[in-house]
Amino acid sequence: MNAENIKLIEPTAELKAEFLMTAEDFAADGDERFKSATENFPAYLGRLANFARGENLPPDRVQQNTFWLAKGDRILGEANLRHRLNPALETEGGHIGY
Numbered sequence: 652m653n654a655e656n657i658k659l660i661e662p663t664a665e666l667k668a669e670f671l672m673t674a675e676d677f678a679a680d681g682d683e684r685f686k687s688a689t690e691n692f693p694a695y696l697g698r699l700a701n702f703a704r705g706e707n708l709p710p711d712r713v714q715q716n717t718f719w720l721a722k723g724d725r726i727l728g729e730a731n732l733r734h735r736l737n738p739a740l741e742t743e744g745g746h747i748g749y
Contacts, residue, residue, distance in 0.1 A: 658722075663696075664693070673685070699717045702716075715731045718730050
């Protein structure tokens with residue numbers, strides 16, 4: 652794959668349709684990690700923004716920034732960079748999720 656024009660970007664409403672196609676693929680395999688995005692995409696983006704600021708975190712979550720690996724209007728992947736670890740992430744997960 653030509654790496655030209657591939658960028659890490661913050662999640663954006665402009666790529667909603669592309670992201671929801673990916674979420675549907677995960678759901679078809681029984682993985683519901685993006686269920687909240689399919690139910691209310693603007694709220695999902697708001698939650699990611701809160702996580703990046705470390706605000707309104709559920710007790711089991713830590714501050715993290717989410718980035719999409721994108722080429723043009725296509726999402727190729729996602730990475731989560733965690734600012735710190737909790738006991739669960741020290742065992743499995745670590746500072747980077749993808």
